[in-house]
Amino acid sequence: MIINTTILGWVTFIYFGSAIFYIFRMVTGREFWGPFASIIAFTGLIAQTVGLILRWFESYKMGIGHAPLSNLYESLIFFSWTIVLLYLIIEWRIKSRNLGAFVIPFAFLSMAYASFSPNVNSRIQPLIPALQSNWLISHVITCFFGYAAFTIACGLGFMYLLKGLGKDEDTRPFFRFLPGREIVDELIYHSIVIGFIFLTLGIITGSVWAYSAWGSYWSWDPKETWSLVTWFIYAAMLHSRFVRGWRGKRMAIMSLIGFASVLFTYFGVNYLPGLHSYF
């Protein structure tokens, strides 16, 4: 019955292993470890996909079938899934493993929080009426792809700032694997653009859902408000690049600020007084 949580539990360790290999590769400066890291991450992604699909099936077997995107546990799993998926696509496209050490740890942390925190319930629960909506599914998917892209931008931001600690042509093991500044800057920009589009789609689909469930497409509840704040931060970031030509360090710092806002939208909002007291 709980085979999916078992598999997803393993995935936590798999991502941990992958993160270790990526970091080890970075620190030792030897590409030798790279393929292990990638293969492990890929294995983890496959296992996680299987785990998610099994969970979906199991919910149908229980007679309460729904996509595994309905509570904190499932969202954390999906979050890490999107991070690893996007990361591996990028790794494949740019043919470089340098980013892994900065991104895969986030996927691991998300899995670890889901699997080990006592506050996170891993049981498959039925959907209460308000959550029975296809708009909600598209909302969750778009939001989390956005969050994942912002996570990658944040990893890149860290990378850029670390690079700033070394010399331009640093050949020490760690710094050797940090790509050139323009490349990182360009990647940050692309990740932010992808994240921004998905965030916008997430806000739109969320509004459609709110409109069909509560009769108001926007009611300034904390989660909505924080997603708008996040949107503003990234919009400001994109404008300073387009119009002012801001690059490099400033973009890197803003990608960290933006990510902090993403995290607050995701988790922090739960600590604020909510207004929605529907079902």
Added chain:
Amino acid sequence: MKKTLLSFLSSLKLTIALLIIIAVASILGTVIPQQYGGGEAFRHLSPGLVKAFRSLQLFDMYHSVWFIILMGLLSLNLITCSLNRFPTSWKLFKKIPSLDRGKPFEKLSPDRILVIEGKPHEVIGRGENLLKKRYKRVRKKDTANSTVFYGEKGTYSHFGVYVIHLSILIIIAGAIISSLLGFNAYVNIAEGESTNTVYLGRQKGIKKLDFTVRCDKFSIALYKNGMPKEYRSNLSFLKDNNVIFQGPLLVNHPITVNGIRFYQASYGTIPGDQVYLTIKKGNDEEIIRKVRLKDSFYLKEKNAKLTILRIEENLMSMGPAVLINIQSPEGTMRFWAFEHIEKIKDRIPGLFKKVPKFNPGLFKPYYFTLNRIEKKYYTGLQLSRDPGVSTVAIGSFFIIIGFFITFFSSHKRLWVRVDEQEGKSRISVAATSNKDPVGLKREIEHLLRHFSYMRG
């Protein structure tokens, strides 16, 4: 003076400042309880502070004058900026560079030059066709010893920004229409009852609908583990006693009647008009009997008629009770039967002496207690009319289109020069783009590949 004001209004500085201010204000709004919650916060704040907060409209910040001014400034900023830049973009869109200058081909890297079999005059015709297929506004110019083509792609990419900014304005306009012309209301309707009066949310006050809503039935379905699975109200909408619409209302499946959308928002119970009485006679077994308000039944042995006169959910803070009237040959008596009489007796010693009317054994040898009042459900409906929705939807749609234009397209200009080199044709390709250098490189490679397949 005018000029500086305009340039300030259209500046990016103002944009960033406004975005930050609105963001900070919005964050404050998530910390300070808004509207309904405001009352809760008063207890933690000093009266002076509450007064200050009130006058700054901090408890209804998102509808306050200053928040609306900020949003207005943001819109003005967008409008002036767009008007300012548009002529430049239009020029970029319209402009076709003159073809006889050699400038684009200066310092051309060797990998953008291709030599193919065939004399130029044999190649040019096909080359033109190839270009016409792939590019817009293809121009051709013959010079002394070469032919130059010009073609372009993605000219519309200059307008992506305007599409985005205009979409944002459309969304803001939709939000204004929503808040000015729309309304939000709620109403609770008990099963079997109907109403045409609803209570406005933000605007306060009541509103009369020009039709009546009746709740025929409310029901809850549960999952095995007890969590709610479905809330369903069977509603009928009536006008002049004719049913104009009838159907179940479910969460996430609103019903629209006469332009007003109805949502299943909450539910609750109220005492119905049926009760269950526990009757005990002497040492006999207890019996439970269902009685409707104002209905009667007979206690045969004493030839008495029992009637329920009133049902109270909470009588004098002592819980549910019903007023019983008994008419018998001995006369008429009235008393209350409580649900929790044992507890009340313990709490107030000597109660029956003081208030004989509370004694459940007043009509001997019977002893009456209230078993329970049958509850009935009421459904909580949320109503809204929101004429701004379609406008907001249009804006949302176009903002995504605008993103694709802005982020994934670029204005590429290509110059292709064909001249003769040792009896063959030399083809040089030069290009520029307003963004996306990687895509431009791919475009050039693609074009060169097509030329290399071509023979005279």
